[in-house]
Amino acid sequence: MTTAPAAKAAEGPTAKDLDCETTGSSRAYAVCSMTGQGRGTGDSTLGTLTVELRAVNHRGFKCSLRTPEAISPLESRIESELRRHLHRGAINVNVSVERHGGQTPVQINPAVLADYLRQCQQAITDSGIAGEHVTISAASLVSLPGVLTGDQGSSDDDQLWKQVSVVVTAAAANLIEMRQTEGQAMAETLIADCQTIRKHVDSIAKLAPQVADNYRGRLETKVNRLLAEFDAEVGPTDLLREVQVFADRTDISEEITRLGSHLTLFEAVMCGENENAKSGSAKSAAGREEPAGRRLDFITQEMFRETNTIGSKANHAAISALVVEIKCAIERMRELVQNLE
Structure with missing residues (x-):
């Protein structure tokens, strides 16, 4: 009997093979959330500096600053320093100064x-x-520039920057710590969805050979009924040829293999253990580490495309039901990935 080639189960290492724990927080995933808050304080010649950061989702890096007049000449340096630590997100920066009691009044x-x-x-x-x-x-x-004098403009920019940069770096570190904590929780959910999808893909691989077999049975029944009605004859070769054409048209083995590869790559990027993903980032042409979030977004798009193809090619009710479950899981993953740096 001619049937479609048996589809292989989703291949590749799982999260556990990649030494990436699926539960608990013993494994540090190489992803960060884009949302969070950070705060840093420190002394300066102006007084006590406070830098507060609030980050929300954004396709790229965007920085909005509010600074006292004495700090405003350093805004470009503050943004550059934040770019060194943060890859994506809209960052709202608020810098305030509390003058010490012995300082010259405004x-x-x-x-x-x-x-x-x-x-x-x-x-x-x-x-x-x-x-x-x-x-x-x-x-x-x-509030107009230059109207108030005193501590404003009394410090050398380079000397002041040394003091400000320490506080900015501390605030960024605080923000990154919060982002990482949120990222770990999101990563565990994503890895769980990957395992769910892999389980469904394995089930589809086992059902795939039945597609051609079921078609052959339906075709034989229909042909025999027509032959009995019109007293005609059809050779077995013709029947086998028709079944083979259908089997080739509905073969989903390549799509299953590619979907399994996408799952493996997704898990590898999450764990930072593939050749292009290091500490949650891939190297850009300029040599700068790029965040994992955008890369994971592209991978989920490819996963969705392969799943769509499987659903359209496989004329099988059980496979169609599994495809729906996979699409739901991928959609959940895409929503979470949009929140990753």
Whole structure:
């Protein structure tokens, strides 16, 4: 009897083969969440510095900073320092300074304030609204650059940066620690989904040979009924040829093998133990480590494509049901992967 070649079960090492624990936290997975918070404090010539970081999901790296005027010249350095530690995510940075009691108090620079007031008066005159009641708040005036003097601008940028960079690095380390903790929990869920998919793929591989056998049985029944009705003859060779064509058209062995390979690669990237994944990152053309999240996203897309092909080629109710389960698991994985750095 001619049947489709037996499909192989999903091959490749499992998470356990990769020394990647599936339960508990004894294994440090090579992935991090993109969300989290971090905080760092330290002394400086300006006073006590506090750097607070809040990170949310983003396709790339985006940094938004709020700093005192004395720190604003260092914003580009702060962003560059954060880029060294964080690959992806929208990072909101808030830098604050608490002056020490013995420091020079903040004062108003009357010359700068007078110049701003003169420009405001000129703008009112030029706009043709002179004589009308115009209100300018004191808070708006003192927030303008250069109006307040004292500790602002009193420190050398390079010396100040040495102090600020220590606090920024501490805040980034705090954020990364929180990201890693969240990443481990997400990784355990992803590995569990991989094992679920692998189990379903193994079941599909066992059912695959039945597709051609079932078709042969249905075809023989239909042909025999037609032959009896029209008193015609069909040779066994013709029947076998038709079954072989159907078997070739519905063969899913290659798709099963590729899906198993994608599962193995996904688990390897998660554990940071494949040749291109190191500490959760792959090397870019520039030599910089790239985060694992984007790579895992691409792998899940390929897994979904192979699963779709299996569902469309295999004309079998049980296989179709397993395909639905696999798609559900992959969709859960894709949602989680979107949150990984």
